Amino acid sequence: QGQLVESGGGVVRPGTSLRLSCAASGFSFSSFAMHWVRQAPGKGLEWVARISYDGSGKYYADSVKGRVTISRDNSKNTLFLQMNSLRVEDTAVYYCTRDYNDGSGRFDYWGQGTLVTVSS
Amino acid sequence: EFVLTQSPGTLSLSPGERATLSCRASQSVSSSSLVWYQQIPGQAPRLLIYGASSRATGIPDRFSGSGSGTDFTLTISRLEPEDSAVYYCQNFGGSPGFTFGQGTKLEIK
Numbered sequence: 001q002g003q004l005v006e007s008g009g010g011v012v013r014p015g016t017s018l019r020l021s022c023a024a025s026g027f028s029f030s031s032f033a034m035h036w037v038r039q040a041p042g043k044g045l046e047w048v049a050r051i052s053y054d055g056s057g058k059y060y061a062d063s064v065k066g067r068v069t070i071s072r073d074n075s076k077n078t079l080f081l082q083m084n085s086l087r088v089e090d091t092a093v094y095y096c097t098r099d100y101n102d103g104s105g106r107f108d109y110w111g112q113g114t115l116v117t118v119s120s
Numbered sequence: 121e122f123v124l125t126q127s128p129g130t131l132s133l134s135p136g137e138r139a140t141l142s143c144r145a146s147q148s149v150s151s152s153s154l155v156w157y158q159q160i161p162g163q164a165p166r167l168l169i170y171g172a173s174s175r176a177t178g179i180p181d182r183f184s185g186s187g188s189g190t191d192f193t194l195t196i197s198r199l200e201p202e203d204s205a206v207y208y209c210q211n212f213g214g215s216p217g218f219t220f221g222q223g224t225k226l227e228i229k
Contacts, residue, residue, distance in 0.1 A: 035218070037165075045157075045165065045208055047218035059217055095164055104171055105212020106155045110164040 002027035002109045004096045009114030016086055022079040022096030022111055030054070030074035033099035035107060036081045038092035046092075049081065050099070064090075086118045122146055124209055124221035132227040139196040141224045143209035148189045153212040156185055156194045159223075160205045168207075169194060196226070204228045 008020040020036070036048040049070040050059045058070055069082040079096055093115050097107035123146040133139055143154070156169040167176040169185035172192055184195045196203055209221040 044206075044223045045159075045210075045220040047220065050217065061217075100170075103152070103212075104155065105153050105210070105218060106167055106170040106176075107157075107165075107210075108167050108176065110166070112164055 002098065004098065004109055004111035006094065006096050006111045006114035009094065009116045011117045011119060012086055014086060014088055014118055014120055017082070017084045018086060018116060020081040020083070020094055020096075020114055020116070022081075024077045024079065024096075024098075027098070027109075029072075029077040032101050033057075034070075034072060034079045035097045035099060036070060036079075037095045037097055037107070037110075038090075039095070039113075040089075040092045043092075048094070051079070053101070083116070086116075088118050088120075090116060091118045092116060122211070122219055124211055124219055126207075126209060126221035126224045128224060129222075130225045130227065132229055133199055134229045135199050135201060137199050139194075139199055139203070139226055141194040141196075141207050141226070143187075143192040143194070143221050145190045145192075145211060149211050149213060151188050151192075154185075154187070154192050155210040155212070157208045157210065158205045159208065160202075165208065199228055201228050 005023045035050045051070045067085045071080045093113040095113045096111040098109040100106045100108045125144045127142045151172040154172040157165040159165040173185045182197045206223045208223045
């Protein structure tokens with residue numbers, strides 16, 4: 001059974017940067033596209049970014065485009081999200097998810113999430 | 121902009137009853153890309169239904185999905201207290217690529 005464990009969240013000031021990590025285990029990480037999904041306090045789910053299995057394809061939500069970079073290290077089974085120029089509205093729990101990779105767009109594994117709080 | 125609208129916002133039912141949750145797309149979507157998740161308070165979302173009607177591994181047959189085009193439904197029969205959660209639909213495709221509905225909160229009285 002696959003497992004995803006996020007880390008790197010915390011309290012930061014607006015305009016600063018933060019890098020989130022997601023350690024994967026129990027499945028062939030390098031074979032699957034991966035995503036970040038976030039959830040603001042008391043709100044719904046928002047897709048943030050996607051990276052292809054080999055890192056060659058990256059896609060972003062308009063709300064974060066230009067400020068966020070998704071990347072991966074398949075040798076270390078780890079997914080990253082580099083967030084720059086953070087805004088108060090980026091405050092959320094950030095989930096790492098696995099794309100089942102059959103074209104259905106379903107996210108079959110989710111981490112427990114890491115909380116990012118942007119506040120002055 | 122592509123939007124998924126879920127209704128009702130909140131649903132309050134008793135154990136043993138049937139719940140019917142709706143997800144409406146702003147334009148026609150492929151059934152193969154319509155997904156449902158369950159999120160119990162304090163937990164990460166869990167995959168329930170994919171391809172509009174296929175249950176994910178380990179999901180009891182009390183959960184079923186249906187629909188096509190712009191209208192999709194998640195039905196939960198014989199409600200149990202542990203079904204209390206927020207349910208989200210999701211679509212893959214179009215802009216921005218992956219879209220979630222705003223969620224339906226199901227309360228079991």
